[in-house]
Amino acid sequence: MPEPMLALSGVNTHIAQYHILHGVAFEVPRGGLTMLLGRNGAGKTTCLRTVMGLWRASAGSIRIDGHDVSRATTPDVAQLGVAYVPENMGIFAGLTVRENLLLAARSGAPDARRLEWIFGLFPAMQKFWNALAGNLSGGQKQMLAVARAIIEPRKLLLVDEPTKGLAPAIIANMVEAFRELKRTDTTMLVVEQNFNFARSLGDTVAVMDSGRIVHTGGMDALAADGALQTRLLGLSLDSHQ
Amino acid sequence: MSTAAAAPAQDPASALPVTRLDWPPLALIPAIALAALPLVGSLPTWVTLTVAGLAMGMMIFMMASGLTLVFGLMDVLNFAHGVFISVGAYGAATVLTRMTRQMQAESLASDLSAMVPAVLAAIALAGLLGWFFERVLIRPVYGDHLKQILITMGGLIVFEQAIHVVWGPDIIPLPRPGTITGAFIIGEAAIERYRMAAVIVGLVVFAAMWLLLNRTRIGLLVRAGVENPEMVESLGYRIRRLFVGVFVAGSGLAGLGGAMWAMYQEQVNAQMGAQMLVVIFIVVIIGGLGSVGGCFVGALLIGLATNYTGYLAPKLALGSSILIMVLVLLWRPRGLYPIGRA
Amino acid sequence: MLVRLLSGDFPRSRALSVVLLAILLALALAPFVFPGTRSLNVAAKVAVFVLLVASYDLLLGYTGIVSFAHTMFFGIGGYGVGIAMAKLGPGWGALAFGSLAALALSLVLALAIGLLSLRVKAIFFAMITLAVASFFQILASQLSPLTGGEDGLSYRLPELLHSRLVAYYVVFVVTLVLFLGLLRIVNSPFGRVLLSIRENEFRSEAIGYRIVTYRTVANCLAALGATAAGILYAIWLRYTGPDTTLSFNIMIDILLMVVIGGMGTLYGSVIGATLFVVAQNYLQDLMKLASGAAKGVPLLPDLLHPDRWLLWLGVLFIVCVYYFPYGIVGRLRMRRA
Numbered sequence: 055m056p057e058p059m060l061a062l063s064g065v066n067t068h069i070a071q072y073h074i075l076h077g078v079a080f081e082v083p084r085g086g087l088t089m090l091l092g093r094n095g096a097g098k099t100t101c102l103r104t105v106m107g108l109w110r111a112s113a114g115s116i117r118i119d120g121h122d123v124s125r126a127t128t129p130d131v132a133q134l135g136v137a138y139v140p141e142n143m144g145i146f147a148g149l150t151v152r153e154n155l156l157l158a159a160r161s162g163a164p165d166a167r168r169l170e171w172i173f174g175l176f177p178a179m180q181k182f183w184n185a186l187a188g189n190l191s192g193g194q195k196q197m198l199a200v201a202r203a204i205i206e207p208r209k210l211l212l213v214d215e216p217t218k219g220l221a222p223a224i225i226a227n228m229v230e231a232f233r234e235l236k237r238t239d240t241t242m243l244v245v246e247q248n249f250n251f252a253r254s255l256g257d258t259v260a261v262m263d264s265g266r267i268v269h270t271g272g273m274d275a276l277a278a279d280g281a282l283q284t285r286l287l288g289l290s291l292d293s294h295q
Numbered sequence: 296m297s298t299a300a301a302a303p304a305q306d307p308a309s310a311l312p313v314t315r316l317d318w319p320p321l322a323l324i325p326a327i328a329l330a331a332l333p334l335v336g337s338l339p340t341w342v343t344l345t346v347a348g349l350a351m352g353m354m355i356f357m358m359a360s361g362l363t364l365v366f367g368l369m370d371v372l373n374f375a376h377g378v379f380i381s382v383g384a385y386g387a388a389t390v391l392t393r394m395t396r397q398m399q400a401e402s403l404a405s406d407l408s409a410m411v412p413a414v415l416a417a418i419a420l421a422g423l424l425g426w427f428f429e430r431v432l433i434r435p436v437y438g439d440h441l442k443q444i445l446i447t448m449g450g451l452i453v454f455e456q457a458i459h460v461v462w463g464p465d466i467i468p469l470p471r472p473g474t475i476t477g478a479f480i481i482g483e484a485a486i487e488r489y490r491m492a493a494v495i496v497g498l499v500v501f502a503a504m505w506l507l508l509n510r511t512r513i514g515l516l517v518r519a520g521v522e523n524p525e526m527v528e529s530l531g532y533r534i535r536r537l538f539v540g541v542f543v544a545g546s547g548l549a550g551l552g553g554a555m556w557a558m559y560q561e562q563v564n565a566q567m568g569a570q571m572l573v574v575i576f577i578v579v580i581i582g583g584l585g586s587v588g589g590c591f592v593g594a595l596l597i598g599l600a601t602n603y604t605g606y607l608a609p610k611l612a613l614g615s616s617i618l619i620m621v622l623v624l625l626w627r628p629r630g631l632y633p634i635g636r637a
Numbered sequence: 638m639l640v641r642l643l644s645g646d647f648p649r650s651r652a653l654s655v656v657l658l659a660i661l662l663a664l665a666l667a668p669f670v671f672p673g674t675r676s677l678n679v680a681a682k683v684a685v686f687v688l689l690v691a692s693y694d695l696l697l698g699y700t701g702i703v704s705f706a707h708t709m710f711f712g713i714g715g716y717g718v719g720i721a722m723a724k725l726g727p728g729w730g731a732l733a734f735g736s737l738a739a740l741a742l743s744l745v746l747a748l749a750i751g752l753l754s755l756r757v758k759a760i761f762f763a764m765i766t767l768a769v770a771s772f773f774q775i776l777a778s779q780l781s782p783l784t785g786g787e788d789g790l791s792y793r794l795p796e797l798l799h800s801r802l803v804a805y806y807v808v809f810v811v812t813l814v815l816f817l818g819l820l821r822i823v824n825s826p827f828g829r830v831l832l833s834i835r836e837n838e839f840r841s842e843a844i845g846y847r848i849v850t851y852r853t854v855a856n857c858l859a860a861l862g863a864t865a866a867g868i869l870y871a872i873w874l875r876y877t878g879p880d881t882t883l884s885f886n887i888m889i890d891i892l893l894m895v896v897i898g899g900m901g902t903l904y905g906s907v908i909g910a911t912l913f914v915v916a917q918n919y920l921q922d923l924m925k926l927a928s929g930a931a932k933g934v935p936l937l938p939d940l941l942h943p944d945r946w947l948l949w950l951g952v953l954f955i956v957c958v959y960y961f962p963y964g965i966v967g968r969l970r971m972r973r974a
Contacts, residue, residue: 108529144523144525146519148518149515149519149522157527160530436958440760441759444703445703446959449951449952452947452951452954453951453955459944460940460948461939464944569885572767573767579764580764610779614775617768
């Protein structure tokens with residue numbers, strides 16, 4: 055079996071005096087989409103940030119595409135081909151949509167065909183090309199954040215709650231976009247609270263609780279097991295959106 | 296009855312215009328000038344004062360722009376910023392006092408051959424000092440605001456004294472080049488040549504900064520970095536390297552401002568930087584921390600206000616600056632053009 | 638009994654105790670041990686600055702706030718006495734009135750500054766206090782009819798205070814009492830909350846302490862301390878002027894004293910003030926000798942020139958901020974451990 059795109063092993067993270075992650079270990083297979091699930095405060099965001107190098111793991115190892123990035127700085131991790139979509143989207147409000155995308159295209163200008171493809175996924179990006187990103191609606195900002203992450207081909211996408219606060223119509227748009235992304239063979243690790251969204255896209259799943267991984271496995275298996283869902287997530291599928 | 300549901304799903308944001316210029320703060324400049332006209336009474340005097348105010352504003356802008364950019368980008372407040380101003384002033388003085396011959400030749404070219412090196416020396420010296428500051432003093436205390444304030448205060452003390460060591464404690468008088476001295480008369484108004492030159496230099500500097508920030512990739516990085524340095528790093532850019540460059544550029548600019556101020560005052564003394572510090576802070580606060588445009592508008596406002604009140608009610612000059620700061624903060628608590636921090 | 642006097646805050650180091658005791662005795666017996674106007678002047682100045690710096694330590698070291706308005710409160714105290722004495726004549730009533738008016742004004746200003754500014758980031762607060770203090774300084778030099786402008790005010794005090802001996806002991810005793818009062822404050826539950834706020838603002842707020850309230854109270858207490866110091870200084874000098882109280886240089890001096898002595902220790906202000914004032918008066922003589930000896934060497938005579946003593950203190954200050962966050966007191970205490 056080919057080496058996983060992302061592999062965490064025994065990862066611990068401390069923030070100030072708080073011990074957030076305790077021995078986190080899971081893998082994201084190449085080309086697949088792994089959903090990182092769990093209740094609020096389980097440590098999912100901390101996990102992503104640690105992988106991204108924004109917080110330093112106090113122990114354990116993180117390997118991306120075979121490279122050990124446990125002690126790497128954030129720019130180094132990004133340059134390995136990792137894109138990060140944070141929970142607050144991280145778009146630059148004072149810059150236009152065009153400038154946001156331009157900045158994300160490290161090689162210079164965005165590839166025209168790629169841009170066309172993105173416009174196909176998120177038409178609003180074309181419409182508001184010269185508008186200040188700060189003036190966009192919540193859903194449009196989220197689209198911009200994702201568009202930024204895929205403006206150039208990336209090996210690994212880390213996405214933190216892409217559907218948070220979005221209207222159902224926009225979420226459907228997002229699901230379509232992610233489905234398209236999956237076809238491009240990009241590996242993705244997505245944190246989600248919306249179990250429907252997770253179920254429709256995830257191949258594998260890792261569930262966190264109190265800073266620990268409490269379950270890993272296939273998405274189908276979890277989706278079929280109502281009791282397991284209740285135990286891990288507190289609520290069954292039907293109670294979610 | 297037609298309701299919202301029946302209306303076509305018109306996305307209200309589709310009426311969104313392209314980047315619209317936030318003009319009210321800009322309008323303050325002509326507003327304050329026009330408001331002063333009836334108070335001053337005589338048009339020629341008003342013209343003189345306005346040009347003086349604009350010139351002063353330009354020089355303040357040059358001194359303050361570096362500080363606001365450094366703070367916006369690196370979250371570092373350098374209380375020793377005044378030292379760069381002083382060093383720039385002294386650097387220019389050193390060059391000028393050695394070139395008195397050129398400046399007595401009564402030709403613009405000759406004068407410029409003295410002033411340009413003086414200004415360049417000021418920028419270079421201040422920039423060098425800035426590099427030293429960032430590397431030695433500030434880098435170890437990134438993120439700790441308390442320590443930054445203390446360290447930069449320490450830097451202020453030490454380097455102000457060091458200026459005395461190098462240049463002596465006395466006030467050095469500065470010769471003003473012949474072609475820039477004096478004034479030209481329009482109607483009944485006397486407009487000092489030097490002040491016009493300062494206004495022109497200031498506009499050029501501002502235009503250059505604006506172009507750099509808005510039309511280049513580096514400018515893009517700086518603007519994005521001011522908003523959200525973490526995200527810029529997540530996009531793969533080593534923003535720390537940018538920090539040094541911005542810091543040095545900021546100090547160089549301060550040196551330029553100091554040189555122009557020194558030539559305007561026709562003297563240098565070691566307190567120059569510290570004297571301007573309060574005004575610079577006020578301008579930076581008014582403009583919005585991190586905003587070059589805000590700094591520009593703020594500087595012009597303060598320059599104009601100081602000159603008008605200097606004429607109308609001299610004792611209230613500094614008070615007018617503080618009053619403007621309070622009024623602006625009441626209107627826009629984060630400054631005229633605040634940078635949104637994620 | 639000593640425990641109650643020092644509110645349980647012991648020097649915690651033999652070396653430090655010795656030094657502190659020596660300073661205490663020197664100050665207590667100064668008129669007899671160090672006769673002569675110059676040395677008595679130094680002693681009085683040490684006492685005044687101990688109070689001034691200790692009150693600043695409450696703000697900086699314990700609450701973690703940098704304020705540049707401390708000299709403004711110092712000046713209010715000085716001018717309160719000065720104006721009262723100059724305008725109302727040298728009577729005890731006038732003295733009391735001037736002092737109380739100064740304290741009241743300081744309290745109001747400190748409240749205003751605190752409530753308006755402490756909601757903003759530390760940097761903003763520092764800059765605003767700088768602006769306010771500058772404004773006050775300009776005001777004092779401009780309102781010549783009231784404040785004597787640049788030249789300041791010279792005045793007579795009630796007859797009893799004209800005796801140098803009496804004046805000195807008034808300064809010394811009040812300083813001692815207020816210093817012990819500050820010790821009591823920082824070792825009280827209030828003081829502990831201040832420290833916890835300084836350590837972890839977020840957590841303190843989560844626990845329920847209203848940060849703005851505590852900080853404002855600390856700001857007011859510090860301001861009152863500075864005003865008291867100003868009153869004492871005005872009594873000693875029989876002169877108040879912008880240079881002796883409001884100048885930014887004094888603010889820099891205070892910072893030097895509190896950091897080199899030791900932030901957050903209160904005893905640090907005793908060490909820092911003594912070191913600074915003594916150096917200011919006697920070190921320069923030493924440097925003059927050294928500078929003369931170094932004649933001929935490039936740059937060295939200029940570096941050792943007595944007027945450059947501030948440079949070396951500045952270097953010491955920077956070294957302290959980096960390596961000795963608790964200053965001399967911290968170093969001495971560490972030795973013990």
